[in-house]
Amino acid sequence: MSGAVVVGAGTGIGAAVARRFAREGLPVALLARGEGTLKAAAQAVGAEGGPVLTLTADATDEDALRAALDAAADKFGPADVVVYNAAIIRSDAPGELSASGQLDAWAVNVGGALTTAAHLVPGMAERGRGTFLATGGMPEPKPGWVSLSLGKAGVRTLVHLLDLEYGSRGVHVASVTVDGPVVPGTSFDPDLIAEHYWRLHTQPEGRWEQEVVHSRTVAAHTP
Numbered sequence: 001m002s003g004a005v006v007v008g009a010g011t012g013i014g015a016a017v018a019r020r021f022a023r024e025g026l027p028v029a030l031l032a033r034g035e036g037t038l039k040a041a042a043q044a045v046g047a048e049g050g051p052v053l054t055l056t057a058d059a060t061d062e063d064a065l066r067a068a069l070d071a072a073a074d075k076f077g078p079a080d081v082v083v084y085n086a087a088i089i090r091s092d093a094p095g096e097l098s099a100s101g102q103l104d105a106w107a108v109n110v111g112g113a114l115t116t117a118a119h120l121v122p123g124m125a126e127r128g129r130g131t132f133l134a135t136g137g138m139p140e141p142k143p144g145w146v147s148l149s150l151g152k153a154g155v156r157t158l159v160h161l162l163d164l165e166y167g168s169r170g171v172h173v174a175s176v177t178v179d180g181p182v183v184p185g186t187s188f189d190p191d192l193i194a195e196h197y198w199r200l201h202t203q204p205e206g207r208w209e210q211e212v213v214h215s216r217t218v219a220a221h222t223p
Contacts (some may be wrong), residue, residue, distance in 0.1 A: 003027035010088030016190035027051035029072035059112030109151025128170040136177035
């Protein structure tokens, strides 16, 4: 039985997206670096009543990440939908973060997404179906958030490249760009944001969108 894989299954967007897919009856594999984070997310997802698998992996450790993705496939079969939600979110002005610090952020924000996609998306293309979704942000770069601005620009570019490579072979690749801080009970409630992921996954081919921007006033859709 195929299902969903969420990489970066924190208690915010990651857990909300996992709950949304579980609500539709999909088994969900949750990947995160910390066991505490995974436990909290699994409890929230498990409340929906579907099968849940938790796997510990650092998105910057290519071997560990690939092994965790394989373990998810062994348990639930090839994933129907994969969500990459891992990110380092911190403020830093130009030149404030060292070069190694920038590379560390890039490794999580973009490198892990590329590893995940490279490991799973070709199989989706072979099967002629599948969805790869990434959590984006910073639709406009901000000088107080250099590493995140660079990382989310990289995510947007990666989504476009994957779409060029695999879109014609039945794989829907898209991003959900979150233009603000995620806070429950606000217009940036993670459960509201999670609806975009389900809608993108269920869009019929021919009406696929490549990016959804969730803003304070409106969710704008970019084909």
